[in-house]
Amino acid sequence: MRKSLANLRVQAGDLLRAGPWNEAGRIMRSLQLIAGHGIRLRQTANGTIINADVPRNVFIGHFKCQLQGEEAISVTPGRINGLPATIKDVPLEGVPEEDTPPPLLELDEILLDEEGKGYVAVEVKCSEEGLWAVEKAEVVQVAYLHSDDGKEPPQADPRTLTAGGMPNLPGYRARAPLAMLRRRAAGNLELFQIAYHDMGHLVKLTGTDRTIDKARHFFYAV
Amino acid sequence: MPFDPIDYLTRKYSASVWKEWLSSLSRNFPRRGKDTRLTYTDEGVVVSLSDDLLWRHPWSLKFMYVYRQDRNKSADLKGHWEAYIWPGFVNGEDAHVVAMVDEKETNVPLTAETAPGLELSSWRNPLTPGGISATEDGGLVLAPGEGYPKFFEKLGVKPAAKGGPADQASSTFSEDPFRTREIRALDTFLETPRPAVVSEVELLSPSIDGQSIRIQSRIENSFLVSSAVRHTYKATSKYTPLRQPTHLERMMGTAAEPQADQIKMATIWAVSPPDAGPEDEVDASWTLYAQYDVFWNLNHASKQEVPTVPFDPLELRTGLVFGIADQIFAQLLTPTNDAFAFIDAYFGSGDFSGQHWNI
Numbered sequence: 001m002r003k004s005l006a007n008l009r010v011q012a013g014d015l016l017r018a019g020p021w022n023e024a025g026r027i028m029r030s031l032q033l034i035a036g037h038g039i040r041l042r043q044t045a046n047g048t049i050i051n052a053d054v055p056r057n058v059f060i061g062h063f064k065c066q067l068q069g070e071e072a073i074s075v076t077p078g079r080i081n082g083l084p085a086t087i088k089d090v091p092l093e094g095v096p097e098e099d100t101p102p103p104l105l106e107l108d109e110i111l112l113d114e115e116g117k118g119y120v121a122v123e124v125k126c127s128e129e130g131l132w133a134v135e136k137a138e139v140v141q142v143a144y145l146h147s148d149d150g151k152e153p154p155q156a157d158p159r160t161l162t163a164g165g166m167p168n169l170p171g172y173r174a175r176a177p178l179a180m181l182r183r184r185a186a187g188n189l190e191l192f193q194i195a196y197h198d199m200g201h202l203v204k205l206t207g208t209d210r211t212i213d214k215a216r217h218f219f220y221a222v
Numbered sequence: 223m224p225f226d227p228i229d230y231l232t233r234k235y236s237a238s239v240w241k242e243w244l245s246s247l248s249r250n251f252p253r254r255g256k257d258t259r260l261t262y263t264d265e266g267v268v269v270s271l272s273d274d275l276l277w278r279h280p281w282s283l284k285f286m287y288v289y290r291q292d293r294n295k296s297a298d299l300k301g302h303w304e305a306y307i308w309p310g311f312v313n314g315e316d317a318h319v320v321a322m323v324d325e326k327e328t329n330v331p332l333t334a335e336t337a338p339g340l341e342l343s344s345w346r347n348p349l350t351p352g353g354i355s356a357t358e359d360g361g362l363v364l365a366p367g368e369g370y371p372k373f374f375e376k377l378g379v380k381p382a383a384k385g386g387p388a389d390q391a392s393s394t395f396s397e398d399p400f401r402t403r404e405i406r407a408l409d410t411f412l413e414t415p416r417p418a419v420v421s422e423v424e425l426l427s428p429s430i431d432g433q434s435i436r437i438q439s440r441i442e443n444s445f446l447v448s449s450a451v452r453h454t455y456k457a458t459s460k461y462t463p464l465r466q467p468t469h470l471e472r473m474m475g476t477a478a479e480p481q482a483d484q485i486k487m488a489t490i491w492a493v494s495p496p497d498a499g500p501e502d503e504v505d506a507s508w509t510l511y512a513q514y515d516v517f518w519n520l521n522h523a524s525k526q527e528v529p530t531v532p533f534d535p536l537e538l539r540t541g542l543v544f545g546i547a548d549q550i551f552a553q554l555l556t557p558t559n560d561a562f563a564f565i566d567a568y569f570g571s572g573d574f575s576g577q578h579w580n581i
Contacts, residue, residue: 008240009244010237011237012236012237012238014237016240024244024247028247029266030262030264030265031247031250032265032266033252033267033269034265034268035268036268036269036271037271037276038271038275038276039269039271041269052257052271053271054271054275055275055276059277119314145314163523164414164416164576165313165523166313176314176581177311180314180333182333185335190333194314194519195581196518199581216523218521219521220521221518221580
């Protein structure tokens, strides 16, 4: 721009012609301020006030997982069908009346699959009367979402896995992923958040025999 | 002293006033400070917060112009735009992009340590007429151009073709002399392979079999089997939703379900520098913008899972003689209510379409 301005220099007595005039107009136009992401502009007679909407905190959301070293994971409060999720039966928000702080998911060992991938998940346990109401939502760390113990690869029917939804686990259970863990080549553990909202939960019995084994659990943001 | 162009027309200015005005322009030139990002355009300076301060939602995109050396012409550097995708998940599983790794097409998860970019190459021109048709009097009529979000008007993008008679409609002339930029677009989508049902109609001899028509359905899963990964993030010039077959197509034996579910993820717009022409290609001098359709991670499910036993064929007895097809189909299209409900249930059981939703 400085180069452009240099071309507009005039000497006393010079006639200002259309070329420099139009060039000056182009420069003025190019210097207008336009509000981009996170910026608010207020134009006044004496200038333009620039306000920045700097995020004071990063977006947290529900079920936000954060590594506390490799010994524990903190999880912000979240609910499944309105039922507060827990860690070892303590609600994620803690129990203020009993001075119980928000619990941490303590890890004796980080469970990862052969690719170095694992999950923080919320495991729902449904009522056995056939109503499939969520009775408990416990946060767990597993290597595999769809196996009974979360440590070994899943034995579920591949037809169920390709159909989508979360397959039923023995004991009327299913897991919804909250975050993925990945072991990096340098040895560090990286966490990718998956869930950001409270979740609703529904069950569908599938197949012509509509057996419990073929139940599919559906989790959705609410 | 503020510069007043109206005043300028009515009086003379000294050279010193003009110079002072130029100096004030120079002093007011915006420069980038802490935690800000400035984008200089001919229409103004876009002031934004630094990307580092902003939270990135799943599937958000960053763009980079990448130069690749042509192996045959070592002096030539060929470039293209690539999109880098902030990791998103489907059913908690990784989504993948197809990238060239060691000169082989490879599926790489978005959470990989060095996730590759998605090559953006098949740009469409939303300014040009959307189609052409002939009129009864022999004239040609052009459909209007696709257009673009109003935001890009402010950046000086030419208007899209308005449509109409061919000799007038293709012009993207703007009365605003500053709207001289071109624009291109492409869409991105996520694809999840799934089993699909193909139905076939068999006409049988009523004299031998005592029936006239048999509708058979079978599962087709070749795409699912050949897909190394479950969910792939792709780019295309213009996204068109996959079409499920109708009941009529199933009855006619021409139905074939698509072997995948897709969801549109974003439209990427590329805006040229000023004074660009319609033949100009998207290069490093263009600026890319993302318009998102999906902001959160996804879950996906088909309506049903593959049955353990094959579908029973649907047999329709018509009582007609020796394959008079038109009458048979007439019979098929005007069933009684009971028969229609039966057919509807049969075809419903063969519907494997799925859906993506937010988690």
